[in-house]
Amino acid sequence: MIEFESVGKTFRDGTAAVVDLSLQVPSGQITTIVGPSGCGKTTTLRMVNRMIEPSSGRITWDGTPLRSKRKTALRRQMGYVIQSGGLFPHRTVVDNIGTVPGLLGWSKTKTQKRSLELLENVGLDRKLADRYPAQLSGGQQQRVGVARALAADPLVMLMDEPFSAVDPVVRGELHEFFLDLQRRISKTIILITHDIDEAMKLGDQVAVMRVGGHLAQVGTPQQLLDEPADAFVEGFVGRDRGYRALSFQPASALTLEGVPVVRDVAAAAPDGVTLVVDGDARPVGWVLPGQPGRATPLGATFDVEGGTLRNALDAVLTSPVGLAVGVVPGSGRYAGVVSTATILAGVQQARVHHAESVTVQEGPRQPVAPGPDPEPTAPDPTDDVGPGHDHRGWSTSAGGSTALAPEDEHAATAELGDESGQDVDAETFGGEADDQPPADDRGPDEHEHGAAEQGPDDQGADRRAADLYQHESDLVTEESRAVQPDDTDVRR
Numbered sequence: 001m002i003e004f005e006s007v008g009k010t011f012r013d014g015t016a017a018v019v020d021l022s023l024q025v026p027s028g029q030i031t032t033i034v035g036p037s038g039c040g041k042t043t044t045l046r047m048v049n050r051m052i053e054p055s056s057g058r059i060t061w062d063g064t065p066l067r068s069k070r071k072t073a074l075r076r077q078m079g080y081v082i083q084s085g086g087l088f089p090h091r092t093v094v095d096n097i098g099t100v101p102g103l104l105g106w107s108k109t110k111t112q113k114r115s116l117e118l119l120e121n122v123g124l125d126r127k128l129a130d131r132y133p134a135q136l137s138g139g140q141q142q143r144v145g146v147a148r149a150l151a152a153d154p155l156v157m158l159m160d161e162p163f164s165a166v167d168p169v170v171r172g173e174l175h176e177f178f179l180d181l182q183r184r185i186s187k188t189i190i191l192i193t194h195d196i197d198e199a200m201k202l203g204d205q206v207a208v209m210r211v212g213g214h215l216a217q218v219g220t221p222q223q224l225l226d227e228p229a230d231a232f233v234e235g236f237v238g239r240d241r242g243y244r245a246l247s248f249q250p251a252s253a254l255t256l257e258g259v260p261v262v263r264d265v266a267a268a269a270p271d272g273v274t275l276v277v278d279g280d281a282r283p284v285g286w287v288l289p290g291q292p293g294r295a296t297p298l299g300a301t302f303d304v305e306g307g308t309l310r311n312a313l314d315a316v317l318t319s320p321v322g323l324a325v326g327v328v329p330g331s332g333r334y335a336g337v338v339s340t341a342t343i344l345a346g347v348q349q350a351r352v353h354h355a356e357s358v359t360v361q362e363g364p365r366q367p368v369a370p371g372p373d374p375e376p377t378a379p380d381p382t383d384d385v386g387p388g389h390d391h392r393g394w395s396t397s398a399g400g401s402t403a404l405a406p407e408d409e410h411a412a413t414a415e416l417g418d419e420s421g422q423d424v425d426a427e428t429f430g431g432e433a434d435d436q437p438p439a440d441d442r443g444p445d446e447h448e449h450g451a452a453e454q455g456p457d458d459q460g461a462d463r464r465a466a467d468l469y470q471h472e473s474d475l476v477t478e479e480s481r482a483v484q485p486d487d488t489d490v491r492r
């Protein structure tokens with residue numbers, strides 16, 4: 001478990017980004033952090049891999065303070081995912097996925113093998129391995145970004161608005177993919193988003209933050225819906241609250257009914273509704289009375305095992321015949337239909353059942369954060385590189401390590417903007433580049449280097465990419481460049 005204990009972060013300009021945050025992040029679960037822009041979500045995330053150090057309080061991981069761990073060692077156990085995957089445009093998919101193993105000194109053979117495995121694990125065809133990111137769809141790029149973060153099998157995944165750059169349909173697919181993946185890998189995940197729907201759908205627990213850096217409430221999605229701590233949370237989760245609550249009711253309780261089904265549109269009876277399926281028994285449309293020989297679009301379908309009442313309701317509302325079509329997960333084969341009346345009865349039943357459970361359950365709730373901190377913590381002099389500094393340059397750390405000169409910015413960003421097509425791997429991560437301070441200069445802990453903090457005016461995308469590259473570049477140490485013991489058989 002990762003635990004924030006009364007954590008505060010005040011930047012040098014006096015901005016209190018996070019105030020008295022107490023939050024437990026359970027191992028093997030997804031914690032989503034949601035809130036309006038500027039409420040401190042990113043700052044909270046960046047304190048976990050020590051891109052930013054708290055000004056007060058402490059963060060522990062399984063009881064050990066993060067500050068007592070070397071940043072390199074810490075970040076190796078953490079994968080980082082950002083919007084659009086943060087992929088290097090001049091590297092192929094397989095090379096992008098192999099970024100971290102490459103940095104850690106794995107052999108080419110082992111890296112390649114791992115990358116191809118991961119490609120499959122995130123549901124992508126091996127045929128995509130040699131493509132460049134620009135040759136992928138947004139959803140595919142995002143999956144590659146997840147694969148890349150998983151490459152070194154981290155225990156923790158830090159995800160900074162990972163699904164916000166794709167359209168709603170693809171986002172929905174990515175959500176399903178992500179939840180399915182998590183069922184298999186059970187990582188400890190912190191995912192930040194400004195989308196309450198996404199937070200509720202993905203989070204085992206949801207932390208709602210309010211502007212000013214305060215935690216407004218933390219709880220399961222159902223708890224937030226049932227017992228919002230205050231008007232702010234109620235307003236935030238309240239939009240479509242009743243409808244959203246149906247997301248937590250399984251559709252598997254609905255009784256399926258049957259309808260006439262044909263493979264050939266021409267075989268449909270002229271007087272009644274008939275479902276048309278394809279050669280694999282997947283539903284494709286309806287033949288309506290009086291419209292022989294023509295299939296009308298189906299509307300949404302719902303998964304009869306993993307689907308929810310919300311999915312079923314959506315399916316019936318979009319159906320041209322008032323029947324929600326249920327499909328078998330995986331194959332998408334037709335399983336049966338459910339009428340509007342049955343679904344509404346299911347909704348009513350869920351309401352009754354739910355009201356009873358809310359009345360009966362008086363379980364403990366996580367504490368609601370207190371009001372504004374009357375005395376903000378003293379700012380950390382090492383925060384915020386200040387005017388005139390490049391925000392991606394290495395700031396001076398608490399231990400006074402040498403700052404990286406502004407011209408070294410390319411170390412973090414070269415591949416993003418470089419259209420030359422040159423291979424700039426070494427410079428990108430300082431692997432063999434001579435513009436990094438020597439490892440000896442970094443020393444343990446604080447001296448590894450300062451955090452890549454930047455001003456509030458930064459463009460979000462740039463900042464996220466810089467964070468990702470910083471995170472990955474910090475995995476490299478002298479030791480990790482050495483041959484790994486298990487590589488000796490394949491390294492030449």
Ligand SMILES: Nc1ncnc2c1ncn2[C@@H]1O[C@H](COP(=O)(O)OP(=O)(O)OP(=O)(O)O)[C@@H](O)[C@H]1O
Nearest residue numbers: 011015017037038039040041042043384454455456
């Ligand atoms: N280096 C910095 N120096 C000063 N203020 C900062 C710095 N970084 C962030 N802030 C400020 O801290 C507050 C919280 O910022 P943060 O990026 O954590 O919010 P957020 O909830 O992630 O916002 P968004 O959803 O827009 O990304 C904001 O007021 C921001 O302007």
